[in-house]
Amino acid sequence: MKPALWISQSTFSYPDHPNVLQSIDLQIMPGERVGLIGPNGAGKTTLFLLACGVLRSDTGEILLFGEPVLPGDFHPEIGMVFQHPDDQLFCPSVWDDVAFGPQNLGLSKAEVASRVETALSLVGTLELASRPPHHLSGGEKRMISIAGVLAMQPRLIIYDEPSANLDIRSRRRLISFLQASRETILIASHDLELVLEVCERVVLLDEGRIVADGDPRETMGDVALMEAHGLERPHSLVYHAEPHHGCSGEAAAKREI
Amino acid sequence: MHIPDGILPITISAAGYATSGAATWYSLRKIGQKENAQASVPKASLLTAAFFVASWIHIPVPPTSVHLVLNGLLGAVLGYYAFPAILIGLFFQAVMFQHGGLTTLGVNATMMGVPALLAFFIFRLRRVVGKESRWAVGLFGFLAGAAGLGIAALIAWGLLINTIPAHLDVEAERASIYALTLAHMPLIVLEGIFTALVALFLHRVKPEILED
Amino acid sequence: MIDGLDKYAHLRSSLHRWDPRYKLVGLITLMFAFSFVQDLRLLPAMLAVTSGLYAASRMPLAFLLTRLRTPGVFVIVVAILWPFISGTTVIARIGPLSLRQEGTLAMGLIVVKFISILTISLVLFGTAPFLTTIKALRALGLPPILGDMTLLAYRYLYEIGNDLKTMERAMGLRGFRAQWLSSRALGVLASLAGTMLVRSYEQSERVYKAMILRGYGHSSHPRDQFHRMVCIRAHPRDWAGLVGVFLVAAGFVAMEIWLRGSGG
Numbered sequence: 001m002k003p004a005l006w007i008s009q010s011t012f013s014y015p016d017h018p019n020v021l022q023s024i025d026l027q028i029m030p031g032e033r034v035g036l037i038g039p040n041g042a043g044k045t046t047l048f049l050l051a052c053g054v055l056r057s058d059t060g061e062i063l064l065f066g067e068p069v070l071p072g073d074f075h076p077e078i079g080m081v082f083q084h085p086d087d088q089l090f091c092p093s094v095w096d097d098v099a100f101g102p103q104n105l106g107l108s109k110a111e112v113a114s115r116v117e118t119a120l121s122l123v124g125t126l127e128l129a130s131r132p133p134h135h136l137s138g139g140e141k142r143m144i145s146i147a148g149v150l151a152m153q154p155r156l157i158i159y160d161e162p163s164a165n166l167d168i169r170s171r172r173r174l175i176s177f178l179q180a181s182r183e184t185i186l187i188a189s190h191d192l193e194l195v196l197e198v199c200e201r202v203v204l205l206d207e208g209r210i211v212a213d214g215d216p217r218e219t220m221g222d223v224a225l226m227e228a229h230g231l232e233r234p235h236s237l238v239y240h241a242e243p244h245h246g247c248s249g250e251a252a253a254k255r256e257i
Numbered sequence: 258m259h260i261p262d263g264i265l266p267i268t269i270s271a272a273g274y275a276t277s278g279a280a281t282w283y284s285l286r287k288i289g290q291k292e293n294a295q296a297s298v299p300k301a302s303l304l305t306a307a308f309f310v311a312s313w314i315h316i317p318v319p320p321t322s323v324h325l326v327l328n329g330l331l332g333a334v335l336g337y338y339a340f341p342a343i344l345i346g347l348f349f350q351a352v353m354f355q356h357g358g359l360t361t362l363g364v365n366a367t368m369m370g371v372p373a374l375l376a377f378f379i380f381r382l383r384r385v386v387g388k389e390s391r392w393a394v395g396l397f398g399f400l401a402g403a404a405g406l407g408i409a410a411l412i413a414w415g416l417l418i419n420t421i422p423a424h425l426d427v428e429a430e431r432a433s434i435y436a437l438t439l440a441h442m443p444l445i446v447l448e449g450i451f452t453a454l455v456a457l458f459l460h461r462v463k464p465e466i467l468e469d
Numbered sequence: 470m471i472d473g474l475d476k477y478a479h480l481r482s483s484l485h486r487w488d489p490r491y492k493l494v495g496l497i498t499l500m501f502a503f504s505f506v507q508d509l510r511l512l513p514a515m516l517a518v519t520s521g522l523y524a525a526s527r528m529p530l531a532f533l534l535t536r537l538r539t540p541g542v543f544v545i546v547v548a549i550l551w552p553f554i555s556g557t558t559v560i561a562r563i564g565p566l567s568l569r570q571e572g573t574l575a576m577g578l579i580v581v582k583f584i585s586i587l588t589i590s591l592v593l594f595g596t597a598p599f600l601t602t603i604k605a606l607r608a609l610g611l612p613p614i615l616g617d618m619t620l621l622a623y624r625y626l627y628e629i630g631n632d633l634k635t636m637e638r639a640m641g642l643r644g645f646r647a648q649w650l651s652s653r654a655l656g657v658l659a660s661l662a663g664t665m666l667v668r669s670y671e672q673s674e675r676v677y678k679a680m681i682l683r684g685y686g687h688s689s690h691p692r693d694q695f696h697r698m699v700c701i702r703a704h705p706r707d708w709a710g711l712v713g714v715f716l717v718a719a720g721f722v723a724m725e726i727w728l729r730g731s732g733g
Contacts, residue, residue, distance in 0.1 A: 052682055054681065079682070082678075084675070086672070087676050090625075090676050092624045093600060132624075133624070152683065152684075261540055262586035263504070263586055266507075267501060285614060294614075295685070299680065300673040300674070301618060302622045302673070303670070305622045306621075306669065307670075308666075309626060310629045310630050311666070314633070317649060317650050317654065319649065327662075334666065341618060342618070346622075349626070351590070352590070353473075353474055355536050355539065355591075356539070359497070455663045463670065466666065
């Protein structure tokens with residue numbers, strides 16, 4: 001089976017920022033749900049832009065479902081949900097925005113309408129179709145930006161900090177949605193609990209290099225590893241007989257029993 | 258200084274649309290000649306919106322406050338996109354705020370847009386001194402801003418004085434022109450200074466914005 | 470702001486139902502016909518047509534009055550001078566000022582024309598969502614770049630306006646009071662404007678990336694990306710409306726020419 005995404009020996013530097021990515025090797029198989037974690041500035045967003053063909057890597061190559069990614073080309077098999085929905089919702093109405101991708105695919109009007117309705121229904125926001133984006137709440141904008149990507153029916157979807165700025169209910173809705181999705185997904189997030197709930201594999205990126213790649217509970221439960229790379233062990237992986245809520249050991253042990 | 262509907266004769270309104278059409282055609286042609294015209298559409302569009310909003314900033318001029326026109330700065334930053342940007346900005350103002358007019362859209366666009374293009378050319382002249390030079394940015398920024406408003410004001414007053422159906426005597430006419438020009442001088446200087454300050458800010462923080 | 474304009478766009482009236490393309494062409498022609506009028510005798514007819522159209526749009530009068538307020542002030546200020554400085558036939562004296570006939574009549578002409586044209590433009594843009602009207606312009610041949618720019622600028626106007634308010638509030642909370650035209654105040658306000666420009670510029674780069682990732686520039690249609698107007702088949706009713714408005718406009722133009730010719 002061909003990997004969904006195959007990044008080989010890729011490096012990338014910005015003009016004012018060298019070695020943002022250093023010799024990255026990464027393979028993601030179809031159907032996998034991978035979390036990408038790391039401190040700010042690790043290169044996560046840059047990696048995504050390389051995978052989508054927006055940026056061209058300085059060395060190495062990138063294959064998407066076996067085909068080389070050519071920068072500048074349109075690759076509808078891969079979709080990216082940006083960190084700030086406002087950067088992605090650039091049409092004056094929700095319907096128009098979700099229709100944008102399918103229209104560029106050259107589909108008929110009927111097909112476009114069908115795709116828009118399906119995508120909006122999948123994320124549960126069909127009733128918002130005629131609204132302008134700036135009237136929506138953060139959670140609604142987030143789900144609609146996802147709908148806009150889903151409407152192109154990509155096989156691999158990249159999520160860049162999807163739960164940022166969401167309230168609890170919207171975040172829970174997002175997690176349920178991600179758990180139910182059938183595409184191959186790659187999620188960059190500081191929300192380590194979300195990564196634990198959604199992903200079966202986690203990749204740790206720091207200073208442009210992949211430092212760890214494996215089971216989420218093992219990788220993120222490794223305190224030394226996490227702290228060495230500017231992260232923390234997620235709270236749900238903390239062993240709960242250890243006193244850690246600011247009270248004395250005895251009282252805590254009594255309460256647990 | 259946008260001229261509202263109902264004041265100008267239809268010949269002037271029509272002429273305004275003709276000149277706007279020509280200026281738009283010229284601008285679009287120049288834009289089309291650039292390498293990656295498509296990439297600059299989002300930039301020009303969001304900057305158009307930003308300029309529109311920026312003109313809402315109150316500048317205190319006791320006893321009141323004024324809103325600057327900023328067409329000189331717009332020209333310096335947007336280059337050939339300046340004319341379409343001003344056309345769109347005026348369209349929004351006419352439709353959303355009833356400021357300016359729809360029959361006079363062509364006239365207003367020409368009045369503000371042509372000086373904006375001239376301001377672009379003036380600002381570009383700083384290359385003669387050296388693009389990186391801070392004082393060149395400041396000086397040519399001031400000239401661009403002042404010219405932007407100054408030429409627009411001249412066109413506006415020229416139009417109004419010459420076309421309003423009035424039976425003014427020559428004395429009154431001359432006196433009114435002098436009075437209006439005098440009243441606008443401080444504003445023209447203010448616009449120039451503000452443009453220079455913003456240009457210097459951009460030069461320091463994000464010089465790419467000022468690239469052609 | 471923009472919302473204010475779309476407030477009554479969902480009503481049901483013959484004007485709301487009129488195909489936006491025909492409405493655009495018809496009402497703009499009417500506006501220009503009004504602009505052509507110079508003869509005072511046509512003013513009552515102009516007001517009649519204008520009020521008729523506004524009444525047909527079913528939008529409330531209060532809406533029109535609020536919209537007329539701000540620009541009205543400007544026109545009044547300009548127009549108020551005219552009765553006192555323009556003309557030679559003095560009809561009254563108020564202290565040292567002489568009210569002149571030609572000027573008063575000229576003022577009347579300006580004010581009525583202004584109100585009429587503005588009302589027609591409110592009928593045009595208030596009876597359909599702004600977005601629909603832009604699409605109609607595109608369908609009528611507005612150049613693709615202008616169409617794209619208008620829609621994108623419209624989309625981000627609200628956000629950027631909000632950003633400005635937030636920044637001004639934050640400045641105020643840290644004690645900035647722009648009351649005097651000091652060089653410091655000017656510098657701070659210039660930084661405010663500059664920051665807005667930089668932020669919009671940077672956001673536009675991200676928006677562009679989002680656009681190309683969804684195929685901007687790769688459309689099978691060689692034209693612009695936003696033009697996919699749902700093709701409304703024009704009803705005979707839409708045509709009738711257009712012809713009707715054309716006749717009215719032509720009527721005004723013909724009357725004006727005839728009145729001028731007969732030495733009005």
